Amino acid sequence: MFIRKKESEKDVTRLTLLALDVGGSAVKHGIWHEDELIEKDSFPTPLTRKLFYEAINDLIEANQDTYQFSGIALSCPGDTDETTGMVNGFSYVPFLHLGEFQQEFSDAVDLPVSMLNDANSAALAEMTMGIGVGxxxxxxxxxxxxxxxxxxxxxxxxxxxxxxxxxxxxxxxxxxxxxxxxxxxxxxxxxxxxxxxxxxxxxxxxxxxxxxxxxxxxxxxxxxxxxxxxxxxxxxxxxxxxxxxxxxxxxxxxxxxxxxxxxxxxxxxxxxxxxxxxxxxxxxxxxxxxxxxxxxxxxxxxxxxxxxxxxxxxxxxx
Structure with a gap:
């Protein structure tokens, strides 16, 4: 499962990322390492930001002896706005929408965080290397x-x-x-x-x-x-x-x-x-x-x- 890049581009595919998909009932997660999504699992969606940050820090700590994470790639419901760090709108995950989220999450885990709406994330994957190609x-x-x-x-x-x-x-x-x-x-x-x-x-x-x-x-x-x-x-x-x-x-x-x-x-x-x-x-x-x-x-x-x-x-x- 590869993401192709141009020769002139920075070798970002060698980054090791913690990938998260926050849903109303579960948070799915995986590790992007050496151009492959591995170590996939999930846990019930926490009710608060504090509990969510704690769960992600536990994930990072559990894998720190094996992987050195360069950042967190987040998929979530709502209208994500990376210019403000807000997740606008409403969803089955209320804590996402309570003020600025992206930078606060980044500070809580001490890693850079990207965020994209969940449906747009799926579309991006499928248009890049799935059924949407062409x-x-x-x-x-x-x-x-x-x-x-x-x-x-x-x-x-x-x-x-x-x-x-x-x-x-x-x-x-x-x-x-x-x-x-x-x-x-x-x-x-x-x-x-x-x-x-x-x-x-x-x-x-x-x-x-x-x-x-x-x-x-x-x-x-x-x-x-x-x-x-x-x-x-x-x-x-x-x-x-x-x-x-x-x-x-x-x-x-x-x-x-x-x-x-x-x-x-x-x-x-x-x-x-x-x-x-x-x-x-x-x-x-x-x-x-x-x-x-x-x-x-x-x-x-x-x-x-x-x-x-x-x-x-x-x-x-x-």
Missing amino acids: HQEAVFLIIGSGVGLAVVKGGDITTEGSDKIDQLDKLVADGVKTFNNSKVSPVHIARRVSLKKLKLPSAIDGKDVFQLADEGDPVATKEVASMYSSLAEIVISINGAFKPELIGIGGGISNNKDLLPSLKKAVAELLKDQSGLLTIFKNLFYNQEDLPQPNIQLCQFKNDANLLGAVIHFQKTK
Whole structure:
């Protein structure tokens, strides 16, 4: 797994980095060493910055005899702004958004820190050396505790404040993402299944839900069917709004072997009918012409995409 560079560039790929992907339920981490992502693991997302800094310092200390870290490459939810060090917006990780974060984190671990939105991190990895190579227009949906959206226009990943995204397109995309968030997130689905089975919210996780559905459990089967229907609606709507060459699906959900065939089936069924909400999109984007079949692909690097994108971003900016 290599990141290629020009001969004239500084040999940044030889840096040893601690790569972090902070999510609503877990912090995934790995070590970028000798052009490879190794030592991958995760721990539950802490509730406070103090606990987060302590956990990262423990990671660094546990590996200091083997690796000499040059910095931390961070992927996280929210609108990251490296000019201010802020992580703007809201997410399932509240401590990220409580004032300046980047420099404070850097000071706490005594290492330089880069930070990039999680969906943009995944998109950067896939556009650099994954399914996006050779494409100019793409959209990436990264599904975990929430739904992350990254839009690629003219080969460049846009930002939330970019004027490259037409405001109508952004309104549609954000609206679809917001209203379907809880329906497509495996974390939310697992909590609902747990509660409906009169268990603690954490008793069942996303993997369990898909397994239960495979076994014919009626509660899990209904939730999974609803998830595919909602995700198909998102994909069709985003395909209409942005007209991308491909739509990449990433995050923990992409590890499910049935995801792609089941999603394509759900999309085909919705496109046959093209009623309700899809009628609005047909009128908005295609002047009553039938909505086209989207090119859906799973992210090549799946759960590693966010970590790899964070590493690439560090190499480009530090």
